[in-house]
């Protein structure tokens with residue numbers, strides 16, 4: 001009898017069911033490439049009685065993930081349940097039991113990664129996680145393996161499909177934020193808690209993982225300046241278009257001297273930039289290498305098929321290691337444990353670039369003068385400026401409020417924020433100001 005490699009699947013939602021489909025539909029190719037079949041032996045789900053896809057073998061379901069961990073015929077645990085604490089318990093127990101782990105859980109790795117890597121090293125098992133970042137784009141393998149000899153200078157990416165989908169729909173179809181989010185949820189792109197998507201937390205977890213792979217530094221995800229797309233108003237999308245920009249949900253990781261510039265935020269991107277053409281739920285990751293120069297990968301960053309394909313690719317890698325009686329031939333984080341150091345994060349106030357500002361003010365004498373003075377006093381030079389009252393106003397409401405939109409020349413964020421703070425003390429300002437960074 002041909003031996004097979006036993007898999008325990010923990011979680012059988014969108015990604016878990018997608019994995020079953022990949023393993024069933026591509027079984028011949030997988031066995032041809034691996035030499036032995038992969039077999040899902042047990043599946044742990046919250047409610048085994050729930051109605052599921054016909055792809056899911058009912059007789060393999062259990063409510064207890066620890067049954068899979070204890071099963072001697074299971075060599076690899078695939079964790080696609082999501083969440084942090086319960087997932088950590090399962091992964092922790094699996095590693096202690098000497099099982100390799102494949103996970104798609106970026107929150108788990110960003111928050112509990114340090115413990116998981118240490119444990120995996122002590123117990124001689126692999127923990128692979130290609131699906132945790134950018135769904136179907138094999139960016140982790142590229143950083144860990146293809147670019148193993150290269151010095152990465154910068155990564156700029158659109159790594160949250162839900163956010164990109166929402167901004168794209170708001171921009172192209174004038175759709176409301178809520179309707180676009182509902183569509184993204186229906187398509188299976190969004191996290192169980194979509195505030196992780198639209199608040200930037202998901203992208204923050206992903207850029208922390210990429211930065212560790214690229215720079216060999218331990219990155220505290222909770223210290224990365226993070227802003228979500230939920231602070232972008234439809235009016236900002238329209239003003240950005242008028243100025244020749246598209247608003248994109250960016251995650252950035254750059255080396256700046258001996259620090260890392262890490263940030264997650266919506267950004268104005270020139271309409272002719274490549275990242276500006278990445279629409280819908282697509283993700284894209286641009287990597288700049290010292291000798292390599294720039295490369296760009298784009299593709300589906302979420303959804304069952306792409307994410308499950310990445311999980312299955314990891315499974316094959318782990319299975320190949322098992323077949324060769326090897327592990328950690330390629331370190332999970334690209335660098336050997338001893339080579340990793342703690343990252344020093346650059347203060348976001350030091351960020352230098354151009355900025356889009358939108359102020360909501362009463363339309364009366366002296367207001368523009370006060371705005372330009374505050375910017376000038378803080379060494380911020382104005383590149384463009386216009387006032388928009390949102391169409392014809394009647395004589396009765398001719399004092400506003402109106403939007404004053406400015407693009408600055410390159411300035412430090414600390415100075416721009418100081419100018420805004422000063423502007424906001426003016427009694428003509430009737431609503432909080434908007435600041436969005438421009439990424440060239």
Ligand code: HSE
Nearest residue numbers: 160161162190191302
């Ligand atoms: N919620 C994530 C996204 C799924 O929208 O990109 C993939 O991590």
